[in-house]
Amino acid sequence: MSRRCLRLSLRAGETLPSNLCWRVEQGYVWLARWCPGADPLTLGVWGPGELVMPALIGLTGLELRSLSAVVVEEEEPTSAMEREFLEEQLRQAAILLLLSRVRPAESRLLQLLDWFGTRFGTMTSQGVVLRFGEKTLTHQQLADIAGMTRVTVTKALTQFRQSGVIAGQEGGALLLRVSASELWEYS
Known part of the structure; x- marks a missing residue:
């Protein structure tokens, strides 16, 4: 059986x-x-x-x-x-x-998003689109995964949006516009 x-x-x-x-x-x-x-x-x-x-x-x-x-x-x-x-x-x-050793925390978050993009993202002409199911990860989920506070994640994501590093996409996806080699400029 x-x-x-x-x-x-x-x-x-x-x-x-x-x-x-x-x-x-x-x-x-x-x-x-x-x-x-x-x-x-x-x-x-x-x-x-x-x-x-x-x-x-x-x-x-x-x-x-x-x-x-x-x-x-x-x-x-x-x-x-x-x-x-x-x-x-x-x-x-x-x-x-x-990743856990990257400082400042904002650089750690950006490199975590890049790693997610490499593993799970879809490459487009504009950058890498990240989608975790029907919506993107919550700020608390990102904080828990990255070993950060939710407040730090929220501030960093706001800064990334304002500087054009990331952008929201239709359906809750996230567009990461920075290539992996450019990420080290934020470290």
Whole structure:
């Protein structure tokens, strides 16, 4: 008898069991470690078609949360899938560690948006369009992922809009008009 796999549909902000392997069918999920009295520590972000296996990371206190409306399906991973996930997880962890050290905070946020654009964005003649489901990420979600306060994120996004670095798009998308090489000018 074959094992039935779970298929879940969640709204933004809902949590998924972190002891299972999930294939993201639609939407985006965020893995963080929550510590009392501290900001969440971002361990990764995954989107459509990607596998996430929090149990392989080997830490307690992990929370897998939907960033947007998501549809996920439980997956029975093979050894090759586990190895691929761990390699990708190592890359993400290295990038996120580097991002966590960027100062000032505004530069960190801009580089996080650039990383999201590289992973999940759509290149257009005007720049990279970021869309996380039906709307863009909230300021609080960006703050939690980047290890910043919501107020700092709001101020930075306002500054980026005023300077033309980013622009709102139809349907809640965000247009990032600065290329990755230009981002270092903000550091």
